[in-house]
Amino acid sequence: MTLSPPDSEAGSKVSEAAVSLKGFSFQYQAHPAVRDLSLEVQNGIIHGLIGPDGAGKTTVMRSICTLLDVAEGSVSVFGLEVNKHRTEIRSRLGYMPQRFSLYQDLTVEENLRFFARLFGIPEQEYARRRETLYSFSRLGPFQNRRAKALSGGMKQKLALSCALVHAPELLVLDEPTFGVDPVSRMEFWDILHDLKKQGSTILVSTAYMDEAEKCDHVTLLHKGRILLDGDPARILKNWTTNIYSLGSDAPRELARFLASQPEVLSSQFFGADLHITAKEEIGATKFRSWQAQCPSLRKWEKIPAGMEDIFLELMENDQDR
Amino acid sequence: MIRTVDLTKRFGSFTAVDKLNLEIGRGEIFGFLGANGAGKTTTIRILCGLTRPTSGRAEVAGLDLARRSEQVKRSIGYMSQRFALYEDLKLRENLVFYGGLYRLGPQTSLNKAKPYLERFAMERYTDELVREIPPGYKQRLALICALTHDPPVVFLDEPTSGVDPQARREFWSVISDLAASGKTVIVSTHYMEEAEYCHRVLIMRDGISAAQGSPAELKAAHGVGSMQELFLLLASGE
Ligand SMILES: Nc1ncnc2c1ncn2[C@@H]1O[C@H](COP(=O)(O)OP(=O)(O)OP(=O)(O)O)[C@@H](O)[C@H]1O
Ligand SMILES: [Mg+2]
Numbered sequence: 001m002t003l004s005p006p007d008s009e010a011g012s013k014v015s016e017a018a019v020s021l022k023g024f025s026f027q028y029q030a031h032p033a034v035r036d037l038s039l040e041v042q043n044g045i046i047h048g049l050i051g052p053d054g055a056g057k058t059t060v061m062r063s064i065c066t067l068l069d070v071a072e073g074s075v076s077v078f079g080l081e082v083n084k085h086r087t088e089i090r091s092r093l094g095y096m097p098q099r100f101s102l103y104q105d106l107t108v109e110e111n112l113r114f115f116a117r118l119f120g121i122p123e124q125e126y127a128r129r130r131e132t133l134y135s136f137s138r139l140g141p142f143q144n145r146r147a148k149a150l151s152g153g154m155k156q157k158l159a160l161s162c163a164l165v166h167a168p169e170l171l172v173l174d175e176p177t178f179g180v181d182p183v184s185r186m187e188f189w190d191i192l193h194d195l196k197k198q199g200s201t202i203l204v205s206t207a208y209m210d211e212a213e214k215c216d217h218v219t220l221l222h223k224g225r226i227l228l229d230g231d232p233a234r235i236l237k238n239w240t241t242n243i244y245s246l247g248s249d250a251p252r253e254l255a256r257f258l259a260s261q262p263e264v265l266s267s268q269f270f271g272a273d274l275h276i277t278a279k280e281e282i283g284a285t286k287f288r289s290w291q292a293q294c295p296s297l298r299k300w301e302k303i304p305a306g307m308e309d310i311f312l313e314l315m316e317n318d319q320d321r
Numbered sequence: 322m323i324r325t326v327d328l329t330k331r332f333g334s335f336t337a338v339d340k341l342n343l344e345i346g347r348g349e350i351f352g353f354l355g356a357n358g359a360g361k362t363t364t365i366r367i368l369c370g371l372t373r374p375t376s377g378r379a380e381v382a383g384l385d386l387a388r389r390s391e392q393v394k395r396s397i398g399y400m401s402q403r404f405a406l407y408e409d410l411k412l413r414e415n416l417v418f419y420g421g422l423y424r425l426g427p428q429t430s431l432n433k434a435k436p437y438l439e440r441f442a443m444e445r446y447t448d449e450l451v452r453e454i455p456p457g458y459k460q461r462l463a464l465i466c467a468l469t470h471d472p473p474v475v476f477l478d479e480p481t482s483g484v485d486p487q488a489r490r491e492f493w494s495v496i497s498d499l500a501a502s503g504k505t506v507i508v509s510t511h512y513m514e515e516a517e518y519c520h521r522v523l524i525m526r527d528g529i530s531a532a533q534g535s536p537a538e539l540k541a542a543h544g545v546g547s548m549q550e551l552f553l554l555l556a557s558g559e
Binding site for chain 1 (some may be wrong): 322332355356357358359361362386402403453454455457458460479482483484485486487488491493497511515516517518536537547548549552553556557
């Protein structure tokens, strides 16, 4: 069992992908989950998987973790076929499924220690990691509470801590921040970046588009296919649609008004603001004429695309969702 | 619609909800915000009549919780933080089962659910076993199950956690329609943009009320530009 990622062979392995899917298809009963998918996860990066519910993210992750029988196409991890090298692959990766089970009758500390032993973490190393993990999870004061008495988000954070107690070569995390509060979510991403610095490769799925922006590479799956793939910073920079953020005291009324304006491709609520997308630039004259017809419009501003804008735009364009 | 007076819940020596005072009116969308473990779910479970407070009082839909918790249970809808669906039943059967709990006949349950199934584009899953459908769709189903009996008060505990960005907006459009039709909605969330869609919010910290008010009011009072900033300021307790 590998305790820490090998750094010595980095030179020879740097070009080889940690994960490679080629023409992979999979179906559950009648439903195709993934269709003819080809995807690579490069070594040493944080690779995000996003997509609408049911897009096939979990299927991709399960195939990588050797939990599915790959019949169509191929899936390999560390250059090894998942069908043939289950044991070796499993010993080198860490997987946190969407619904991870803790030992409900063990305390927080007992759960953590259990996983540390399972992964063969030396006592000293454990003491160090434990501190980092408690500071992220804020579960320190509740070390002696049984897992079953934790709140939903606290359970999720404990499960995450158990998954992060070792630093495997490849870490596969399926919606790790489900139900995690905003402060802990930020700290969790700091931990992921630390793990990456230590040499781990991380594949992570998320419903949070701000998290997708924190990845080095992101793949948007839709209906089992890839709709978008690349470095998020570059994707955002090269996005061509014009996006404006509009402020209004009656956003729903404004949205109704804008629906009848031919310039507006779509409008979406973003907290207190409304984001609209448009093919052409919209000038101040236009905005003022809208304001005359819909006085609740207070302000407008052209903004760079965010991953959530892009996600919504792509989904909007796909009619028969 | 809801009123609490010094509502308190202790587990042994630990106080999960500490003298909470709330007043929530008819047709309000009332948000519960707070860090993990702040006491949101505990408060919701008390108000749903699922657990008794250690001390303090609460009234829900005009009914005193201490004396009429059975009646309270029937006048509310509750979507719990973790799915309470029957994984081995079909989607359709879950709807019939939940409707039945509130004395709706099978056909009525399905008819009531139909517009929502359309709205969430999930009719294709009607005859699927729940365990076969993606988690985000289970969540849509759990929401529908909480609504088919037309309750005047609805408690939604993190309805949108783990749901995709487009579907989250559909959830909120349902919520705002419910409120517009006079229903009272209590909803917890960890998405700070969603806090903006609430008429008023409660920010809980270690069981106490750290702040209550409309998002605009609270942002102005604390001199911050967003609910995210407000959360960082008030909820983490540092
Ligand atoms: N049966 C119990 N015994 C002991 N402590 C409990 C029990 N149930 C809940 N608690 C504690 O009460 C506190 C509040 O939990 P609650 O579930 O209300 O939090 P929450 O605000 O809903 O958090 P989250 O955002 O994670 O869902 C937590 O510290 C939790 O561990
Ligand atoms: Mg909760």
